[in-house]
Amino acid sequence: MLDFNGNFMADDAELREQFSFALRVSEILKTKYSTKPLAFVHTYGCQQNVSDSERLKGLLELMGYGFTEELSEAQLVLYNTCAVREHAEDRVFGNVGILKALKRENPDLLIIVCGCMAQQPEVAEKIKKSYPYVDILFGTHVRHRLPEFVYKRLNGSPRIFCNPDGAIPFKEGVPLRRDGTFKAWLPIMEGCNNFCSYCIVPYTRGREVSREPEAVLREAKMLIVDGAKEIMLLGQNVNSYGKGNKCEMNFAGLLRAINALPGDFRIRFMTSHPKDCSEELLVAMSECEKVERHLHLPVQSGSDRILKAMNRVYDTEKYLSLVRRARELMPDIEFTSDIIVGFPGETYEDFKCTLELIKEVRYYALFTFIFSPRPGTPAAKMPEVATKAEKSKWFTEMLKVQEKIAEEIDKAAVGRKVRLLIEDEDNGRAVGRSSENYVVILDGEQLPLGEFVDAEITHFDGKLHGKLI
Numbered sequence: 451m452l453d454f455n456g457n458f459m460a461d462d463a464e465l466r467e468q469f470s471f472a473l474r475v476s477e478i479l480k481t482k483y484s485t486k487p488l489a490f491v492h493t494y495g496c497q498q499n500v501s502d503s504e505r506l507k508g509l510l511e512l513m514g515y516g517f518t519e520e521l522s523e524a525q526l527v528l529y530n531t532c533a534v535r536e537h538a539e540d541r542v543f544g545n546v547g548i549l550k551a552l553k554r555e556n557p558d559l560l561i562i563v564c565g566c567m568a569q570q571p572e573v574a575e576k577i578k579k580s581y582p583y584v585d586i587l588f589g590t591h592v593r594h595r596l597p598e599f600v601y602k603r604l605n606g607s608p609r610i611f612c613n614p615d616g617a618i619p620f621k622e623g624v625p626l627r628r629d630g631t632f633k634a635w636l637p638i639m640e641g642c643n644n645f646c647s648y649c650i651v652p653y654t655r656g657r658e659v660s661r662e663p664e665a666v667l668r669e670a671k672m673l674i675v676d677g678a679k680e681i682m683l684l685g686q687n688v689n690s691y692g693k694g695n696k697c698e699m700n701f702a703g704l705l706r707a708i709n710a711l712p713g714d715f716r717i718r719f720m721t722s723h724p725k726d727c728s729e730e731l732l733v734a735m736s737e738c739e740k741v742e743r744h745l746h747l748p749v750q751s752g753s754d755r756i757l758k759a760m761n762r763v764y765d766t767e768k769y770l771s772l773v774r775r776a777r778e779l780m781p782d783i784e785f786t787s788d789i790i791v792g793f794p795g796e797t798y799e800d801f802k803c804t805l806e807l808i809k810e811v812r813y814y815a816l817f818t819f820i821f822s823p824r825p826g827t828p829a830a831k832m833p834e835v836a837t838k839a840e841k842s843k844w845f846t847e848m849l850k851v852q853e854k855i856a857e858e859i860d861k862a863a864v865g866r867k868v869r870l871l872i873e874d875e876d877n878g879r880a881v882g883r884s885s886e887n888y889v890v891i892l893d894g895e896q897l898p899l900g901e902f903v904d905a906e907i908t909h910f911d912g913k914l915h916g917k918l919i
């Protein structure tokens with residue numbers, strides 16, 4: 451909210467203080483630089499992180515920074531990091547390493563590392579010791595304090611390392627600098643209480659906290675007015691939305707409330723945990739015409755023994771009954787999933803159960819990962835059975851099975867009439883996405899991004915093609 455002088459106001463005293471830091475930073479920047487200094491912001495990891503970066507960029511904008519995609523033009527570099535797999539962390543360390551030379555050329559360059567990696571004490575310690583040119587590191591729970599950190603560092607404070615633990619309520623009122631126009635992220639909750647035995651997220655993001663429905667609905671309305679045609683509701687486990695809130699609204703209720711907002715837009719959400727995927731939610735999905743006919747429902751494994759060791763709290767029978775029920779209610783729905791290959795103790799027999807489940811569900815797409823031990827999680831201490839070579843062989847086998855299924859689904863989609871949201875172009879031809887998640891090329895059509903059109907899927911040649919109807 452703006453006051454009479456155009457300054458940001460917040461109900462929350464802590465945020466008001468941050469806005470005043472931002473103002474002071476903008477004054478420093480005006481005296482320090484003759485032109486608007488530029489920030490290079492790079493985001494690793496999940497959509498939740500992408501959404502957080504929109505708010506971090508909002509704060510940077512408030513401080514007087516512009517933005518660049520060129521590292522060499524930047525006066526401030528911010529890496530919003532992910533810790534979910536070792537590979538993700540290695541990439542960040544590599545990219546932070548590259549900044550050493552830039553800092554030597556430009557000692558005024560402000561280097562900031564934040565997000566899930568920064569929240570972990572061992573990583574913070576490693577950066578403190580081995581990357582002396584990193585100016586500021588802060589964790590996920592204090593990200594609204596970016597203006598304070600930048601102000602202090604610009605004012606000569608020693609390097610800042612701040613990653614306290616503990617859930618804080620989602621900070622309402624942080625300004626937002628949206629990346630897209632017609633696609634919008636809308637975080638509805640933070641954190642995770644599930645402690646799947648392989649996963650670092652509960653440690654980097656803390657316990658679940660849901661935003662109040664009024665705040666979510668207010669933001670949804672703002673996004674719609676701002677031109678959003680697709681709103682992606684975000685949370686590590688959206689199905690447990692609302693637990694602990696003042697008002698009784700659960701995720702099914704929230705979907706219905708957003709669906710009832712006026713406007714032509716589509717609602718998507720991720721991620722759904724099967725253990726909290728209720729009949730009430732599936733019915734709500736089926737009755738809300740703006741909610742996509744697609745459910746990302748990560749199964750992780752098709753072996754009950756492995757699911758137990760993963761602490762996923764459902765078995766394959768429960769999972770398959772959800773899929774069946776969803777299909778009864780929404781015959782045209784498509785499923786996607788996440789799968790981990792090579793969890794400790796997994797044998798080829800277990801892996802074959804996963805293949806069987808994939809064939810039974812017939813997913814439209816899979817996000818597949820080889821197990822990566824995350825220090826501090828229970829699975830990191832479990833003995834591994836399969837070798838690296840075996841795991842990658844299984845992985846390839848799974849991709850082959852999945853590729854065939856996806857192709858069969860695409861072929862079966864030929865002849866269907868779908869509503870597409872134009873989201874891309876391919877050699878001058880408009881490309882749209884349907885509510886089921888089909889990506890369809892409209893040959894000979896040039897259409898503005900963000901427009902809804904009705905089309906018929908005409909053929910498949912490795913990609914789906916269609917024509918307007």
Ligand code: SAH
Binds near residue numbers: 649686750820
């Ligand atoms: N909250 C979401 C997932 C967030 S992490 C959910 O529960 O579905 C995204 C995916 O990364 C997970 O679904 C899992 O498949 C994968 N993942 C998480 N930790 C992993 C690890 N240690 N090794 C390999 N894959 C992992």
Ligand code: SF4
Binds near residue numbers: 643644649686687723
């Ligand atoms: Fe990780 Fe499990 Fe939480 Fe998803 S539900 S974020 S996989 S602990």
Ligand code: F3S
Binds near residue numbers: 499534651654
């Ligand atoms: Fe990565 Fe953190 Fe998301 S660990 S997957 S950025 S919640």
